[in-house]
């Protein structure tokens with residue numbers, strides 16, 4: 573199995589830290605609170621295949637799901653409609669919007685929802701993305717190096733590699749890679765594009781292979797391509813910038829005692845979350861209990877994608 577895609581072609585996206593997410597929302601009495609007449613509203617800002625949302629619905633939440641990727645919205649809707657706990661109209665249990673989470677305020681306003689009880693961000697991409705032929709997977713050299721979550725975005729991964737000056741390329745790779753490898757890779761990109769335009773996943777793989785020292789290749793547990801591909805995807809989708817804006821906007825949409833939960837998969841993402849949460853506790857607006865939650869050994873063995881996950885949460889005072 574690779575990235576949640578089985579050899580028989582079926583995809584399994586296993587939601588990361590599922591029980592922990594439900595426990596966090598549950599421990600703040602948002603879920604399973606029989607005394608509540610109205611269902612708590614939880615925004616799943618990254619609904620993906622709907623794994624977390626499904627469980628939140630089962631435990632009594634009304635879910636507003638968002639995803640920038642139209643394909644994922646279709647998948648989530650189909651998956652959630654199959655929940656056996658849905659009685660009657662599925663609109664009474666969830667609604668899903670195809671939009672970037674930076675637009676969370678506008679999305680809720682359109683639904684005439686002022687404030688919500690909880691918001692969840694499970695960052696990055698879903699296992700399904702590796703099957704989309706949009707350049708997310710380095711297992712597919714013939715795929716166009718696209719990497720856009722939404723067709724509304726103008727700039728692809730190939731556009732970035734073909735256009736950015738050397739310094740900016742190095743800065744982009746630095747977000748996920750060590751200094752010397754970032755400089756080496758940015759030089760190699762320039763050398764390649766001086767001869768030939770970068771178009772496909774295979775072109776980027778060739779560049780990465782050229783600059784990866786043998787010793788480094790042997791030492792790494794993950795593929796040499798994982799970090800360069802992640803850096804490019806993060807740039808294409810302005811992931812760190814959007815996360816910063818979205819946390820800020822989400823905070824204003826939380827009710828008193830509402831909870832914001834973020835699962836990150838990379839130190840750059842976690843740094844954004846940590847800094848924002850620290851600012852909110854320092855200003856007296858938020859309460860963070862404990863540090864962060866990581867998946868246990870069993871979950872990592874069962875779902876290797878979980879190995880770098882970190883969950884942080886903050887409650888609004």
Ligand SMILES: C[S@@+](CC[C@H](N)C(=O)[O-])C[C@H]1O[C@@H](n2cnc3c(N)ncnc32)[C@H](O)[C@@H]1O
Pocket residue numbers: 585586587588617618619620621622623624625638639640641644671672673674694695696697698721814
């Ligand atoms: C890790 S997956 C979420 C998986 C989901 N929790 C589940 O259990 O199935 C992240 C999802 O967030 C979406 N996404 C990433 N960045 C986004 C953004 N800025 N706005 C909206 N959706 C985004 C991706 O398209 C992907 O489907």
